[in-house]
Amino acid sequence: MIGFLWFWLVAVMIVGYVVLDGFDLGVGVLHLFLCRTENDRRTTLASIGPVWDGNEVWLLAAGGTLYFAFPLLYASAFSGFYLPLMMVLWLLILRGISLELRNHIDVGVWRALLDGVFGLASAALIIFYGAALANVLRGVPLQADGYFFLPLWTDWKPGPHPGILDWYTVIGGLVALVALTLHGALWLVVKTSGALADRARRLVNPLCLQLAAITVISLGATIAVRPASLDNYFNYPFTFVVPVGVIASLSGIWFFNRKAQPVRGFLSSCGYLFFMLAGACWGLYPTLLPATTGAERDITLARAISGPHTLAVGLAWWGFGMALAVGYMVFVYSKFRGKVDLASVGH
Amino acid sequence: MTAELIHRLHFAFTITFHYLFPQLTMGLALLIVVLKSVALKTGNATWDRAARFWGHIFGINFVFGVVTGIPMEFEFGTNWARFSQVSGGVIGQPLAMEGVFSFFLESAFLGLFLYGEKRISKLAHWFSAVMVFVGSWISGFFIIVTDAWMQHPVAYDRLPNGQFEVLSFWQLLMNPWGLLQYMHNMVGAVVTGSFVMSAVGAFYLLEGRRARYAHIFLKVGVIAGVIASVAIIFPTGDMAGKYVARNQPAAIAAMEGLFHSEAGAGMVLMGQPNEETGEIDNPIVVNDMLSFLVYGTTKAEVKGLDQIPKDQWPTALPLLFYAYHIMAGLGTWFVLLMLVCAFLLWRGKLYTARWALWALLLSFPLPYIANTAGWMTAELGRQPWLIYGLMRTSEGYSNTVSASNGLFTLIGFMGLYTLLGLLFTVLIYREISSGPEGNPEEAQAVHAD
Numbered sequence: 001m002i003g004f005l006w007f008w009l010v011a012v013m014i015v016g017y018v019v020l021d022g023f024d025l026g027v028g029v030l031h032l033f034l035c036r037t038e039n040d041r042r043t044t045l046a047s048i049g050p051v052w053d054g055n056e057v058w059l060l061a062a063g064g065t066l067y068f069a070f071p072l073l074y075a076s077a078f079s080g081f082y083l084p085l086m087m088v089l090w091l092l093i094l095r096g097i098s099l100e101l102r103n104h105i106d107v108g109v110w111r112a113l114l115d116g117v118f119g120l121a122s123a124a125l126i127i128f129y130g131a132a133l134a135n136v137l138r139g140v141p142l143q144a145d146g147y148f149f150l151p152l153w154t155d156w157k158p159g160p161h162p163g164i165l166d167w168y169t170v171i172g173g174l175v176a177l178v179a180l181t182l183h184g185a186l187w188l189v190v191k192t193s194g195a196l197a198d199r200a201r202r203l204v205n206p207l208c209l210q211l212a213a214i215t216v217i218s219l220g221a222t223i224a225v226r227p228a229s230l231d232n233y234f235n236y237p238f239t240f241v242v243p244v245g246v247i248a249s250l251s252g253i254w255f256f257n258r259k260a261q262p263v264r265g266f267l268s269s270c271g272y273l274f275f276m277l278a279g280a281c282w283g284l285y286p287t288l289l290p291a292t293t294g295a296e297r298d299i300t301l302a303r304a305i306s307g308p309h310t311l312a313v314g315l316a317w318w319g320f321g322m323a324l325a326v327g328y329m330v331f332v333y334s335k336f337r338g339k340v341d342l343a344s345v346g347h
Numbered sequence: 348m349t350a351e352l353i354h355r356l357h358f359a360f361t362i363t364f365h366y367l368f369p370q371l372t373m374g375l376a377l378l379i380v381v382l383k384s385v386a387l388k389t390g391n392a393t394w395d396r397a398a399r400f401w402g403h404i405f406g407i408n409f410v411f412g413v414v415t416g417i418p419m420e421f422e423f424g425t426n427w428a429r430f431s432q433v434s435g436g437v438i439g440q441p442l443a444m445e446g447v448f449s450f451f452l453e454s455a456f457l458g459l460f461l462y463g464e465k466r467i468s469k470l471a472h473w474f475s476a477v478m479v480f481v482g483s484w485i486s487g488f489f490i491i492v493t494d495a496w497m498q499h500p501v502a503y504d505r506l507p508n509g510q511f512e513v514l515s516f517w518q519l520l521m522n523p524w525g526l527l528q529y530m531h532n533m534v535g536a537v538v539t540g541s542f543v544m545s546a547v548g549a550f551y552l553l554e555g556r557r558a559r560y561a562h563i564f565l566k567v568g569v570i571a572g573v574i575a576s577v578a579i580i581f582p583t584g585d586m587a588g589k590y591v592a593r594n595q596p597a598a599i600a601a602m603e604g605l606f607h608s609e610a611g612a613g614m615v616l617m618g619q620p621n622e623e624t625g626e627i628d629n630p631i632v633v634n635d636m637l638s639f640l641v642y643g644t645t646k647a648e649v650k651g652l653d654q655i656p657k658d659q660w661p662t663a664l665p666l667l668f669y670a671y672h673i674m675a676g677l678g679t680w681f682v683l684l685m686l687v688c689a690f691l692l693w694r695g696k697l698y699t700a701r702w703a704l705w706a707l708l709l710s711f712p713l714p715y716i717a718n719t720a721g722w723m724t725a726e727l728g729r730q731p732w733l734i735y736g737l738m739r740t741s742e743g744y745s746n747t748v749s750a751s752n753g754l755f756t757l758i759g760f761m762g763l764y765t766l767l768g769l770l771f772t773v774l775i776y777r778e779i780s781s782g783p784e785g786n787p788e789e790a791q792a793v794h795a796d
Contacts, residue, residue: 050458053413057450063420064443071435071510078424078431079745085425086756089418090763096414097767100407104774147428149747307512309504310436314443316516321447328455335463 002315003286003305006069009318011281013065017058018129018180018277019270020329024048024055026184028095028122029177030200032115034188039342040196041115045102047191047340051332052099056092061325068314072146072304073288080140080148081132084164088128095121123177130176134169137280138162138225139290142297158225160292168225175211175218179273182207186253186266193339204257204265212250215276219243222283226290229283239282245275353753354426354744359726360757361418363719364764368412370718373487373533374540374575375405376480381567383476387469397563398476399464400783401544405479406461407774411767418760426753430733430743436512437503438493440519445489453482487536488529495525497734498725499594511734527590528725531583534575535721538681539714541572545688546711547779549704558698560783565697565707573689576681584678585640591728592641595735596650598728601661602671603637604630608651612637620668625653662730662740670723677717684710 027048035041067074078085098117105111138158140148153163162169185207188200222229233239252268284290288304291297305311379401386394420442423431431439456478464472496503502518503511513519548564551557592599600606604615606625614637618630635645642649652660661667684706691697697704729735733743778785 050462053410054451054454054458056413056417057446057454060417060420060450061443061446064439064446067420067423067431067435068437068439068443071432071439074424074435074439075428075432075745078421079426079428079747082425082745082748082752082756085421086759089421090759092417093414093763093767096410097770100410101770101774104407104777146432147747306436307504307506307510309514310440310512313513313516313519314440317444318447321444325447325451328451332455332458335459335466 002308002311003301006065006305006311006314007281007285007288007301010062010066010069011278013058013062015274015277017055017062019183019273020055020058021052022180022273023183023187023266024052025122025126026180026182027187028118028184029126029181030184030188030203032119034196034199034203036195042342043192043196043340044188045099046342047188049099049103050336053096054329054332056096057325061322065314065318068310069306070288070301070304071306073299076142076146076148076299077136077289080150081135081164082149083152084128084132088125091121091125091128095125126176126180127173130173131165131169133176133277133280134172135164136289137172137222137229137284138166138168139292139298141293142289142291142299143293144297146297146299146303158292162292168221171214171218171221175214175276178207178211178214179269179276182211182253183266183269183273186257186262186269189257189262190266191340201257201262205254208250208253208257211272215246215250222280226283228290232282232285242275242279242282246272246279249275348750348754350746350748350750350753351741351744353750353757354748355740357426357753357757357760358422361415361422361760361764363722364768365412365415365419366718366722367715368408368415369483369487370536370539370715371543372405372408372412373483373536374538375401375408375543376476376483376540377537378540378544378567378571379405380476380480381571382563383473387473393559394563396783397560400560400778400785402461402476403778404775406457407771407778409457411771415764415767426745426748427733427743428745428747430738433510433738434497434734436510437500437519438496440513441489441492441496445486449482449486449489453479453486456482484533487533488525491529491532492520492522492525494725495522495528498528498729499524500734500737511737524590524594527583527587531579531587532718532721534578534583535714535718537571537575538579539718541568541575542681542707542711542714544568545572545707549707550779551782552698553701553704553708557782557784562698566692569685569688569692569697569707572681573685576678576685580678580682589641592649595728597652597655597659598661598667599641600650600652600655601664601667602724602728603649604668605637605649605651607653608648610638610648611635611646612649612651614640615672617672620665622664659731661727663727667724667727670720670727674717674720674724677713677720680710680713681717 027044031041031044035044063074094117098114098121102111102114102118105114135150140150141161142148151163153165154161156163156166158166158168182204185200185203189197189204192200233242249268249272252271253265256262256265256268286301287298288301289299291299306314379398382394382398382401385391386398423435423438423442456475459467460472460475460479463475467475496519499522500511501522501524502513502515504514505511544564545568548561548568551561551564588599591602601620603612604618604620604627605612606620606627611634613632613634615627616631616633618627621628638647638649639645641647688697688703688707691700691703731739731741733740
């Protein structure tokens with residue numbers, strides 16, 4: 001029972017990370033295409049300036065929680081995905097630094113370079129995250145001791161000895177790219193005005209259609225790669241509410257965009273990310289990391305969960321701490337609510 | 348090179364580079380609160396602009412600290428998987444608490460502090476500076492708690508599958524090792540902050556411009572600097588050292604270069620430990636001093652390395668000895684310099700004493716070296732243990748990640764961090780040369796004053 005609880009607490013933190021850092025990653029991709037003038041760029045970046053760092057904290061908080069609640073999973077997955085994770089770290093570094101430098105260096109060629117680095121690093125991170133999730137859903141070649149080491153790619157097929165990249169995980173990366181680009185576009189519709197917001201708004205419906213199409217493809221592919229993903233749904237049929245939620249969220253994005261209700265559109269996109277991730281977690285439960293080398297090697301919740309004292313101690317501070325954290329987030333977002341006004345940025 | 352060595356170097360290199368930034372932000376956070384408090388109390392806009400200037404420096408350091416800090420949490424899993432598997436239930440907790448209790452707070456209020464000054468009241472802006480300070484000091488606390496458990500494990504139990512688990516939340520946080528090291532470490536951060544602030548003040552005066560800001564920087568920097576430089580030795584360094592001596596006899600013997608147990612042990616001020624002969628080459632010794640410092644009496648016996656089995660000696664003996672002596676030697680210099688400067692400040696002569704200003708300016712890198720050497724002392728002293736007395740370093744690294752893969756990413760980090768170091772230098776250079784009235788808006792405001 002306490003294992004079930006911690007499984008979902010970690011899942012909620014991952015959803016929190018994707019929903020929050022997701023829009024600033026998406027904005028990072030979009031600003032390469034949407035911004036025509038220097039003012040556009042400054043407005044776009046100002047819309048994420050005060051919040052991107054706090055959004056990224058969700059990654060650390062989720063990672064830390066995963067670490068103490070499921071140490072074996074943390075140890076196995078982080079060492080097994082060694083090479084791609086190191087690249088993720090490098091990309092996170094480049095992205096953060098290029099955003100920061102841009103505020104300080106105002107020479108044309110440097111700015112163009114930094115904008116390019118920021119946009120490309122954002123896009124690459126999104127693709128990595130999507131592919132990472134797909135790797136977990138597909139499974140990895142676990143040894144008997146619970147460890148593995150994956151090459152970047154092998155024969156591009158999700159067989160017993162796959163690579164990080166194969167046709168299935170590439171689909172995962174593309175779903176993430178379309179979903180978070182759309183998420184970023186919706187954020188810009190909420191936060192900006194004028195021609196910039198119009199350009200973002202015009203992107204929403206085409207992206208929404210693409211997302212619907214690739215979502216269907218990815219669901220089909222997931223069932224083909226790991227048929228057991230559906231077991232939980234058939235055992236507890238009311239959980240088919242999750243795919244219904246995905247469809248409803250996508251419709252919401254479309255509908256509210258036509259009605260020019262941007263905040264609701266953005267919230268629909270949050271809903272889409274929530275239902276997709278929750279649905280993936282539910283498809284896995286109670287497995288945490290499936291083995292392609294035989295189900296008896298799966299890292300299951302029972303195998304990876306920490307001892308009872310650890311979890312009790314964790315529970316004692318976690319609820320309080322996260323309530324505080326959500327409080328800060330609400331406070332900051334409310335202080336910076338409304339459209340970005342360049343004149344009031346800074347001092 | 349063995350995989351163990353590569354994984355150790357990987358962590359050591361990335362954490363050493365990382366800690367260049369937080370030691371300044373933690374120290375500076377306190378000094379910015381001082382600047383903002385004076386500004387709030389007196390309504391003097393110059394102090395507000397001084398705070399804003401240091402806010403910029405803080406912001407740059409903060410971003411570099413964040414991006415180089417994320418790899419640290421990852422590396423527990425990527426490079427030290429076997430260690431993480433058995434200890435995650437314990438040390439994962441303070442690491443997660445750092446994110447939950449500190450980073451959310453810090454990032455929220457830093458955003459407000461840096462971007463929100465026009466949107467909030469003066470009092471709220473002061474409050475956001477205080478919260479940034481609180482957040483960054485909480486963050487330091489959880490990291491020290493994590494390290495303290497590896498140095499001095501408390502409140503744990505071992506499950507049948509080999510994993511450690513926490514028995515008491517409060518005992519984990521109130522680990523005496525952690526509390527002593529926390530005080531010592533945070534004072535060390537204030538030393539860095541105050542030396543950097545004084546150095547910028549000295550630089551401006553030596554250049555003959557921005558005197559009114561330089562005076563503020565020197566006043567705040569030197570007063571904080573003299574307090575912190577004394578406190579880093581006594582009481583915090585003294586207490587931490589005694590606790591190490593009682594709990595890690597091998598570490599203290601190696602730090603002091605004490606190969607043979609002695610009653611009335613002398614303190615080696617300088618020399619080179621020779622592992623083959625078990626002697627210190629060309630030592631300069633103060634008789635009986637070590638016994639006095641550790642036990643408070645000149646006749647007490649201090650345990651030497653000869654009483655400790657060789658497989659429990661710290662693995663990098665001379666390096667540990669040098670790191671400790673560099674830390675202690677620089678600490679002595681900090682006290683001397685800051686006492687002299689504080690005296691000059693009190694007599695009203697500091698602003699014109701060019702030799703003292705030059706000494707302050709040239710000394711700014713030294714606290715970085717001392718803090719780094721201090722951490723090396725603590726972590727090399729823990730060797731050959733990863734969790735003191737419970738798990739050896741050789742049992743903890745990821746054995747699915749080969750030496751060559753580790754070397755590849757280590758070189759990658761070295762290249763990337765070289766680039767980061769260059770960019771950082773350029774940014775800080777620009778901030779310092781454009782000064783507190785750097786942008787046109789500020790300059791106009793000054794004319795309007």
